[in-house]
Amino acid sequence: xxxxxxxxxxxxxxxxxxxxxxxxxxxxxxxxxxxxxxxxxxxxxxxxxxxxxxxxxxxxxxxxxxxxxxxxxxxxxxxxxxxxxxxxxxxxxxxxxxxxxxxxxxxxxxxxxxxxxxxxxxxxxxxxxxxxxxxxxxxxxxxxxxxxxxxxxxxxxxxxxxxxxxxxxxxxxxxxxxxxxxxxxxxxxxxxxxxxxxxxxxxxxxxxxxxxxxxxxxxxxxxxxxxxxxxxxxxxxxxxxxxxxxxxxxxxxxxxxxxxxxxxxxx
Ligand SMILES: Nc1ncnc2c1ncn2[C@@H]1O[C@H](COP(=O)(O)OP(=O)(O)OP(=O)(O)O)[C@@H](O)[C@H]1O
Ligand SMILES: [Mg+2]
Numbered sequence: 001x002x003x004x005x006x007x008x009x010x011x012x013x014x015x016x017x018x019x020x021x022x023x024x025x026x027x028x029x030x031x032x033x034x035x036x037x038x039x040x041x042x043x044x045x046x047x048x049x050x051x052x053x054x055x056x057x058x059x060x061x062x063x064x065x066x067x068x069x070x071x072x073x074x075x076x077x078x079x080x081x082x083x084x085x086x087x088x089x090x091x092x093x094x095x096x097x098x099x100x101x102x103x104x105x106x107x108x109x110x111x112x113x114x115x116x117x118x119x120x121x122x123x124x125x126x127x128x129x130x131x132x133x134x135x136x137x138x139x140x141x142x143x144x145x146x147x148x149x150x151x152x153x154x155x156x157x158x159x160x161x162x163x164x165x166x167x168x169x170x171x172x173x174x175x176x177x178x179x180x181x182x183x184x185x186x187x188x189x190x191x192x193x194x195x196x197x198x199x200x201x202x203x204x205x206x207x208x209x210x211x212x213x214x215x216x217x218x219x220x221x222x223x224x225x226x227x228x229x230x231x232x233x234x235x236x237x238x239x240x241x242x243x244x245x246x247x248x249x250x251x252x253x254x255x256x257x258x259x260x261x262x263x264x265x266x267x
Contacts (some may be wrong), residue, residue: 017080018170018202019045019068023079026063037063039227041077048198050203052213054260055223055231060099061206064223065172068204069093081170091118094163095172095202098206100155102147108158109134109143115165133161136191138184152179157188164195173205177212189215193240210260214252215242222260 026038037060045051055061066072067079070087079085082092094115102111104148112130128158134143137157147155156179163171193216196203207213213220214236222232236252243249 008109008226015048017044018047018049018082019043019204020078020080022078024067024075024079026060026067026072026075036227038067038075041227042229043221043235045202045204048200048202050201050216050218051202052217052220053206053223054208054210054213054220054256056225059223059225060227061223062174065095065174065204066208068170069095069172089118090191091166092167092168093170093172094168096156096159096163096174096176098178099145099172100152100159102155102158102162104147107144107146108139108150111147111158112161112165115162119166129165133165136195138187153181156180160188164199167199169200169202171201171203175204175206175208178208185212194214209245210256211253214238214249214256215244220256234259 011076021041021043024038024041025036027034027036028042029035041064050202053061053064063072067075068081068086070085070090070093073087081090084090086093103163106114112133113126116126116129130143134140137160139154139161142154147158150158152222156176159194160173160176163173177188180188192203195201205213205216209224220232220234220236221230222234224231234256238248238252
């Protein structure tokens with residue numbers, strides 16, 4: 001099954017949404033069985049919106065991100081990112097996978113520089129930009145380290161640096177902070193919000209952490225455990241910078257926890 005190109009609008013056609021999924025169906029074949037992952041799935045993301053995605057393990061969050069950057073091409077329905085069907089090599093998208101996926105024989109700096117390779121920048125330009133990113137993710141002094149010399153959290157920060165080094169307009173993050181300690185994680189939250197402000201990013205972040213979702217996102221969407229529509233889409237109406245200790249923050253967090261505890265469809 002593949003997407004019917006004929007119903008896609010012309011590339012660059014004006015749509016209200018930066019990301020638009022309409023009636024998306026996605027399944028895998030496992031052991032001769034058809035395993036449905038997304039069924040009649042719809043989602044719209046506004047330009048510059050920051051969406052956090054929550055959902056039980058195995059509900060299809062990573063598959064959704066792979067569809068959005070063109071790594072999964074077998075689906076039915078319509079997926080548009082900035083007016084066009086996503087495909088690998090699209091300069092606009094950066095992705096951090098659930099595991100860091102670094103090249104083991106390349107150093108931290110070389111792994112990050114890979115994110116710039118397709119732009120063929122000059123050597124000095126690469127070095128400058130890589131240095132900036134190394135500092136941004138707190139890895140100064142580890143430029144020449146190899147991936148096996150890093151902790152899981154450090155490796156994940158290299159993956160984040162590689163994803164944003166080319167200043168993409170669209171950033172997909174699959175649980176990028178799950179291996180970090182609480183302090184580093186909250187430092188990364190601040191960095192991410194700064195990056196977002198500076199770069200006018202549209203972002204989708206998969207997380208299992210409700211507090212992280214409320215702290216970072218404009219809107220939190222909850223995927224259903226079974227293939228189907230979203231369970232919930234919740235606007236977080238708090239201004240930035242958000243303060244975790246404030247009553248309004250805790251209220252939003254409790255509201256989401258309560259939604260997650262319910263079984264029924266809320267959206
Ligand atoms: N390439 C594949 N081939 C077959 N089945 C797959 C493939 N990729 C994912 N799946 C299946 O699709 C379902 C959704 O997987 P996915 O990785 O998207 O879940 P997830 O929501 O990201 O889960 P988690 O929170 O554990 O990361 C799972 O049942 C998984 O086994
Ligand atoms: Mg996943």
